[in-house]
Amino acid sequence: MRYSGFAVLKEALTGHRGWGPAWRDASPQNAYDFVIIGGGGHGLATAYYLAKEFRQSRIAVLEKGWIGGGNVGRNTTIIRSNYLLDGNQPFYEFSLKLWEGLEQELNYNAMVSQRGILNLIHTDAQRDAFIRRGNAMILNGADAELLSTEQIKQRYPFLNTENARFPIKGGLAQHRGGTVRHDAVAWGYARAADQQGVDIIQNCEVTGFRIENGTCIGVETSRGFIGAKKVAACVAGSSSRLMAKAEMRLPIESHVLQAFVSEGLKPLLPGVITFGAGHFYCSQSDKGGLVFGGDLDGYNSYAQRGNLPVVEDVCEGGMAIFPNLGRARLLRMWGGIMDMSMDGSPIIDRTHINGLYFNGGWCYGGFKATPASGFAYAHLLATDTPHPTATAYGFDRFATGHMIDEKGQGNQPNLH
């Protein structure tokens, strides 16, 4: 059924007995044209755009647990396109444009809220860097505005602009950035993909690939063999573990990134702010909790929990600019497993095995990329050529030296 104001009114008057499940609980068929491994945001978006934009039939999404239970359920919900480099900026701007039309596209309330993002400036050198970044954004069709300290004080009077070590000297704002409800992204794409005929198969773990003469012809799963003309891996966080089953080594390490949420507070923080001197970002959820995070723990981990030194580091970063944060109690914290690639940028590419495709290495920027990642991956799967905004995301960039190193930190994943 289509969701609408009329449907809500009708159900309200008839005891809410007409709401059905948002998607079918499909059982696996013997074979598909496309099998997408991973029922997270990216996998479901890929299935949806593949079915809708590229008119492909017989698509399945395989998820080992329940859909949306992985990294898409463990992020801090921020969307933005404030990137610098040519390989990245057009892609993330494409993603932000898709976010802007997402709810109408999916007929699903994903709570897309363009409340704006503000990157704070603390030094003159940082101002130069952010002016350059803002110009790059504007040249690529995104929006950016440089704000003075006075403008920031008007908007965020509680920020500590006079901090002795990190005074706030301005900020780069992207007013179209903001937040989205992450669970609703997975559910919205799942529902819309299901309506396009995609089979969403939960509790179905891929245990191996069937590869004959250099061609992948299907996957072994906990629910039997499933044949496929094309198999698309999309399991960021577990990419290395999955692709090892196809005897591939990836330019990826898995790291844990912690996030935090405070008790619910009255409206305090209208937009997203980031602390440019260290690494701290914060927004306020619609329920009132301050949602924040910072750096990776910095060493390989699949533990989905972090360690205390980083908790301290993140909270110190927050307190430096946002002293009243110290009065809020921390409600909970969690760790997501990040596919950290060697240059900090993602990979959407074919593999050396025919019929096997790879999407991963999102580092901790995967959530904002969800719509464009799905669209670009669907484009690659349907046409075997990269989407125009994702041409730089190949495996070979590490061999040829064409890395997309946004932070300019070299090939150590824990620095990105």
Next chain:
Amino acid sequence: MIIDHPLLGPRDAAEFVYKGDASLIHRPDWQADDAAAAFHEYGYLRDNPAGLHRELWFHEQGDRSWLVVTRDTTTHEITKVELARDVARTEGRSK
């Protein structure tokens, strides 16, 4: 996390800097015919296991020694700590 340093005893992991997979000890021969491919693999490709992982930690805030730490990436439990120097010597890589 506590790293039991072979010379200095138990130390907080915050004193150390993580330097990645211990396979980085095995630097390829730059004069070999396949050096470009070998360095691509050495510099960028990783096993990235879920489970026991041998990795390099640099004691930057301490005695500046390099350690090979064996740690479980699913639990953060450290089962073995060696001096990287000893590991390299055992493998015949140094005098």
